Amino acid sequence: MTTTEQRPRATAETSGTAAAGTGAPDRATRSGGEILIQGVGHVFPSDTGPVEALRDIDLRIAPGEFVSLVGTSGCGKSTLLNIVAGLLSPTRGTVTITPAAQDADARLPRRAYITQDDRLLPWRTAVQNVAFPLELHGVGKRERLARAHELLDRVGLADFAQRRPSELSGGMRQRVSIAQALVYRPAVLLMDEPFGALDAWTRESLHELLLDVQAELGTTTVLVTHDVFEAMGLSDRIITLAPRPGRILREYVLTDFPRPRSHRELQTPHFVEIHEQIRADLGFRT
Amino acid sequence: MSVLTDPKLSTELDNPATLLPERRRAAAGRSWLVKAAQHTLVVAVFLAAWQYASGRFVDPLLITDPVSVGRQLLEWTENGLLLFHLSFTLQALFFGFVSGAVAALLLAVVFTRLPRLGRFTETYIIAFNAIPNIALVPIFIVWFGFGIETKILMGYLTASFIIFIAAFQGLRNTEARYLELARILEANTVQTLLKIRIWAAMPFLASAVKMALPKTALAVVIAEFLGSNRGVGYLVVRASNLLDIPALFAAVVVLTVLVQTLSLAAAFLESRLLRWIPKEKR
Ligand SMILES: Nc1ncnc2c1ncn2[C@@H]1O[C@H](COP(=O)(O)OP(=O)(O)OP(=O)(O)O)[C@@H](O)[C@H]1O
Ligand SMILES: [Mg+2]
DSSP, X not given: OOOOOOOOOOOOOOOSOOOSSOOSOOOXXXXXXXXXXXXXXXXXXXXXXXXXXXXXXXXXXXXXXXXXXXXXXXXXXXXXHHHHHTSSXXXXXXXXXXXXXXXXXXXXXXXXXXXXXXXXXXXXXXXXXXXXXXHHTTOOHHHHHXXXXXXXXXXXXXXXXXXXXXXXXXXXXXXHHHHHHHXXXXXXXXXXXXXXXXXXXXXXXXXXXXXXXXXXXXXXXXXXXXXXXXHHHHOSEEEEEETTTBEEEEEEEOTTSOSSOOTTGGGSHHXXXXXXXXXXXXXXXX | OOTTTOHHHHHHHHOGGGSOXXXXXXXXXXXXXXHHHHHHHHHHHHHHHHHXXXXXXXXXXXXXXXXXXXXXXXXXHHHTHHHHHHHHHHHHHHHHHHHHHHHHHHHHHHXXXXXXXXXXXXXXXHHHHTSOGGGGHHHHHHHHOSSXXXXXXXXXXXXXXXXXXXXXXXXXXXXXHHHHHHHHTTOOHHHIIIIIIHHHTHHHHHHHHHHHHHHHHHHHHHHHHTSOSSSHHHHHHHHHHTTOHHHHHHHHHHHHHHHHHHHHHHHHHHHHHTTTSOGGGO
């Protein structure tokens, strides 16, 4: 593991106040945190005996790195992400998140977690949901609404700001979740199959958004996905997991390939080879 | 697929929920008018039949007649008796209900923080609730006398039991994913309570209020039955002691209107509080 260099990123010294209405991206500095996973193992107790979901996971994710986890269903990806998110304490090992050196707004939470099913609050409108993290940490009403509207605009939901989650489609709800996660510029962004419910075009525009955010803020990102092309298009590193118990199988470093990576680029021999290899890791015939 | 057979389109046309807002409002207005007309008709027919039967088929001493009842109500309104008694009942109801609701909410919040103590104590609370509260009125009268305190206490007990049970159940059963969101977003305990738990419990709370409001009013009136010189309950008792049948019927009418109004107000409040839940899921 040698990914120690951070990619260049915007370093303008403005604070976290987003100017309402201006189209220019707000370039607050907030670099990513480091994630250190050491000797993590997890066993779920269950009626039919203990289930070992994870074993001996050692992983260092550098600040600003984009890592994808791929593995077959039930191999422990969500469990690992829950542990990193702090929702689940592992039965063994530790996870350390070292916050970024400079923080634009130290009040705000450092971690964001977008899960397979959305966690929007049904009694709040889309914009109120997006503004919720800011509301919890003392950001004034005008500023938080301005920032929430800006993010909704970026995920293509400007016209749906006043709708409640029950009035939105699954893919729209997922986009609101993404806006909610990005609105507070987290140092660490964890995503569990965030694009599963989306069509290919919406997916692609959200990929662009993610890469923009990465370039702008240097957010450390961990993405769980079933889509190997998605992983190859976005990641600095792809990690394959083996099932039962979940273990790290292999990793693929892609830092030499600049992003965005076009659809055509992903068809070149090098990527085709990686794709084949990942399929083989996961036990598919190549 | 033709327009006519497109199932989505045809349900949009039939289902009032999918109509455009202004057309939906117009439709709602019309149906409200139709309903009001139907109810007026039923009541009018009933009153006419009552008036006709009284003195012809049934002894007027037993069932009196609507005109006499109306005259009695008018008299009470004019001489201020109605307001005098109604305001007493409403005062007792207000203080009993509000203090009961506040106490129930606070207790439910404390027990949500201390779930083991809560579940332990809940057993006793439910057992205590099984005592018919009429049986307690004589004891309260001995303790607090015939004044408004006894009525407030009855209202308090009735409201707080119903609301506590619902609030405790609602607050402790917040969906795990909302609590996980609170943890990820680093919400503090108070924020989690005020911005998540209370809202998630809202369906429970609203239906508890809907149930508790008329029941509290009845509890207050029962306390008035059993010992009082004021209140709607006292109107009923006095009329029955005097065998004044028109007054008795008039008092029952006042009582019915009171409870019915409270039920409607509570149902309205519920629908406002739960506007965020799609209608078909309520
Ligand atoms: N709460 C739980 N109790 C018991 N076993 C669990 C629990 N959660 C997960 N498991 C088990 O742990 C293993 C890993 O589950 P996990 O949800 O992490 O898989 P996953 O890789 O995210 O799968 P998918 O791609 O289908 O989402 C599975 O075998 C599952 O049965
Ligand atoms: Mg999963």
